[in-house]
Amino acid sequence: MSSALLIERLVKRFATGKPAVDVVSFDVPAGEIVVLLGPSGCGKTTTLRCVAGLEHPTGGRISIGDRVVSEPERGVLVSPRERDIGMVFQSYAVWPHMTVRQNVAYPLKHRRGAGGDIKAKVDETLALVGLAEYAERPVTSLSGGQMQRVALARSLVYRPQLILLDEPLSNLDAKLRIRLRDELRRILKQTGMTGLYVTHDQSEAVVLGDRIGVMKDGKLLQMAAPNEIYNRPADPFVANFTGASNVLLGKVLERSGDKATIDLGAAGRIETWTPQPLNAGDKARVALRAENVRLGESGPANAFTGRVIERRYQGMQTLYDVELGGQRLEALELGTAARHQDGEVSLTLPPDACWAYRDEGALAIE
Known part of the structure; x- marks a missing residue:
C-alpha cells in the first residue's frame, strides 16, 4: 500500500535550544x-x-502522496493551500456568521477542482457526521x-489526501x-x-490510532500498533506515559533472550520481559x-x-x-465492592506484564 x-x-529548530523535532521519520499508509x-x-x-506547511522545517523531507512538499536542502516548500490537506484544530474555527451548510460548503466554493454538485x-458529509437536520441552523446556535x-x-x-487533527476533542467535556x-x-x-492525529491523551490514542507514535523531547521513541505500545513499551518513558506507574527497583541476575530475572531484594526474584540488552549485575527498573x-x-x-497498607474505594x-x-505497588481491582482488607495479601505479577529496563536514574521515568 x-x-x-x-x-x-x-528536523525543526527554533531560535535557541534543542530541536523541537529531532530527526523524526515515519510513514502513514x-x-x-x-x-x-x-x-x-x-x-x-x-x-x-x-506537515501542514504552517511551520517551515529546518531539515528532512515531507511527501504527501507522490509529491515532495517540503525539503529545505533543495529549496522545496509547497504552500499549505497547495498540499491537499484538511485540518481540524482545538478551537472550532467555524465561520460564526454562516449557517452549518454554508460553513461546510465554503471549501468547495473556493478550491480548484472541487466542482460538481456542491449541495x-x-x-x-453532514449526514456522515450526524448533522443533516442542522444544515440550515446558524452555526453559533450549536453546542x-x-x-x-x-x-x-x-x-x-x-x-483531501490527508486530514490533520490537532487535539480536536480537548475543549469538550469528558463525556462528550x-x-x-x-x-x-x-x-x-x-x-x-488518511489521518495524522495529535493528542496527549492515552485513551484517545488507543481508540483512534491504527498506530501510535510516542514522542519526547522532539524524538520519536516508538511507533507501533496500540496493543504493542500498551503491552510492549520500548523504553521506560513509553511505559510510564501510557500508564505503567508502578516501578520496582532491583538488580539483574540473568537474561536469556527477551526474558530477565531481577532480584528485588527483600521481596525476592521476579521474572520479566525486557526489550533491552541487560547484563547480570545491571541495576534495573521493573x-x-x-x-x-x-x-x-x-x-x-x-x-x-x-x-495492603491503604485502599481507596472509587x-x-x-x-x-x-x-x-x-x-510500594499500586493495584487496581474492578468491581463495586472491595475484596481485600488491610494486612497481608497474596499477589501475582504476571511475567509478561512486568517490563525490565536499565535503571538510568530519576530521569528515566517521569
Whole structure:
C-alpha cells in the first residue's frame, strides 16, 4: 500500500535550544490513522504543523502522496493551500456568521477542482457526521461538540489526501469527548481518509490510532500498533506515559533472550520481559500497570506475599497501596465492592506484564 504521508529525518529548530523535532521519520499508509502521543512540548504539534506547511522545517523531507512538499536542502516548500490537506484544530474555527451548510460548503466554493454538485456533497458529509437536520441552523446556535463536527465536515467535504487533527476533542467535556472519540474513528474509516492525529491523551490514542507514535523531547521513541505500545513499551518513558506507574527497583541476575530475572531484594526474584540488552549485575527498573497486579492470587510464577497498607474505594473500582519487600505497588481491582482488607495479601505479577529496563536514574521515568 502506498504512503499518503512520508516523513524522512524531519528536523525543526527554533531560535535557541534543542530541536523541537529531532530527526523524526515515519510513514502513514493510505487509509491509516497515525496518532502522535506525548506530553506538552514533546514536538508532536510542531511535527503536524510542519506537515501542514504552517511551520517551515529546518531539515528532512515531507511527501504527501507522490509529491515532495517540503525539503529545505533543495529549496522545496509547497504552500499549505497547495498540499491537499484538511485540518481540524482545538478551537472550532467555524465561520460564526454562516449557517452549518454554508460553513461546510465554503471549501468547495473556493478550491480548484472541487466542482460538481456542491449541495449533494455537503448533504452527504453532514449526514456522515450526524448533522443533516442542522444544515440550515446558524452555526453559533450549536453546542461545542456539534461545532467540532462542523469543523470536521468542512475538512472532509472535498476529500483531501490527508486530514490533520490537532487535539480536536480537548475543549469538550469528558463525556462528550469519549462519545466523539469513538465516532471520529468510525467517520474517518468510513470515508477511507488518511489521518495524522495529535493528542496527549492515552485513551484517545488507543481508540483512534491504527498506530501510535510516542514522542519526547522532539524524538520519536516508538511507533507501533496500540496493543504493542500498551503491552510492549520500548523504553521506560513509553511505559510510564501510557500508564505503567508502578516501578520496582532491583538488580539483574540473568537474561536469556527477551526474558530477565531481577532480584528485588527483600521481596525476592521476579521474572520479566525486557526489550533491552541487560547484563547480570545491571541495576534495573521493573515497570508494570496497576491493573496487572493480581491481588489474592498465587500463580505459577512471580507469586509474592505483600501487605495492603491503604485502599481507596472509587465506586466501580478500588485502588490499593501494597507494600512488597519494602517497596510500594499500586493495584487496581474492578468491581463495586472491595475484596481485600488491610494486612497481608497474596499477589501475582504476571511475567509478561512486568517490563525490565536499565535503571538510568530519576530521569528515566517521569
